[in-house]
Amino acid sequence: xxxxxxxxxxxxxxxxxxxxxxxxxxxxxxxxxxxxxxxxxxxxxxxxxxxxxxxxxxxxxxxxxxxxxxxxxxxxxxxxxxxxxxxxxxxxxxxxxxxxxxxxxxxxxxxxxxxxxxxxxxxxxxxxxxxxxxxxxxxxxxxxxxxxxxxxxxxxxxxxxxxxxxxxxxxxxxxxxxxxxxxxxxxxxxxxxxxxxxxx
Numbered sequence: 430x431x432x433x434x435x436x437x438x439x440x441x442x443x444x445x446x447x448x449x450x451x452x453x454x455x456x457x458x459x460x461x462x463x464x465x466x467x468x469x470x471x472x473x474x475x476x477x478x479x480x481x482x483x484x485x486x487x488x489x490x491x492x493x494x495x496x497x498x499x500x501x502x503x504x505x506x507x508x509x510x511x512x513x514x515x516x517x518x519x520x521x522x523x524x525x526x527x528x529x530x531x532x533x534x535x536x537x538x539x540x541x542x543x544x545x546x547x548x549x550x551x552x553x554x555x556x557x558x559x560x561x562x563x564x565x566x567x568x569x570x571x572x573x574x575x576x577x578x579x580x581x582x583x584x585x586x587x588x589x590x591x592x593x594x595x596x597x598x599x600x601x602x603x604x605x606x607x608x609x610x611x612x613x614x615x616x617x618x619x620x621x622x623x624x625x626x627x628x629x
Contacts (some may be wrong), residue, residue: 437465471506474543479554482537483562486530493566495605497521497612498531501538507578508545516574516590518552521609522559523566523599534559548574552593560597567599569609 441461445452452461501518518538541554556570574591599605 434462434465434469437468438462441465471543472545474540477540477543479537479540479558480562482540483529483533483559486533487527487563488529489526490524490528491526492524492528495521495523495609496528496531497609498534499613501535503538503542503572505542505544505546505548505551507576508547510578510582511545512577512581514546514548514574514576514578514591516572518555519571519573519609519613520555520559520569521600521612522563522568525564525566527563529563548572548576548591548593553595556595556597565598567597567601567605569594569596569600569606571610571613 438461441464442452445457445460450457452458497520499517499519501520502515503518504513504515506512507514520534520538537555537558541551541558552570552572555572556568559565559568559570572593574593576589576591579585579589580587594606596606600609
């Protein structure tokens with residue numbers, strides 16, 4: 430058994446005992462090792478280089494219009510309570526001589542979401558990573574999430590949704606933001622993302 434996996438399993442076994450459970454009963458005998466394996470999978474983003482992921486598939490291209498990838502599903506864990514939050518990420522960038530493989534955008538969402546996170550930071554990290562790796566004219570990322578720390582504990586608000594945005598370069602202009610947010614709405618996203626007023 431992997432040393433790290435073994436150490437994690439030992440801690441989870443002790444947690445079960447502290448909670449008043451019997452870790453030797455049939456249903457829980459293998460739970461510590463299952464949980465250890467799950468956490469190593471859920472936290473694999475710490476061992477991935479998102480910039481390298483994008484730069485592994487760069488292509489020279491004269492296209493200078495928006496590249497828009499919508500509805501990239503993600504599952505992450507809130508660093509405050511270690512409970513899941515999940516939803517969709519939407520990414521747009523305007524190339525400046527180079528593009529990347531579309532799957533790489535989904536992969537970096539996976540990388541950043543497979544860490545202990547807050548949605549605000551994850552949104553910014555995705556955008557900054559694309560900017561660093563591709564040097565586009567602009568990047569914008571919108572993340573829509575539901576947080577179980579709000580739904581199954583605390584205030585217990587089942588319909589609460591969180592929307593976070595980060596814009597760089599050309600997307601700092603209101604018209605570009607409005608164009609991107611309008612595309613998200615047209616995509617049939619179930620969450621409400623309202624484009625800013627041109628006077629905002």
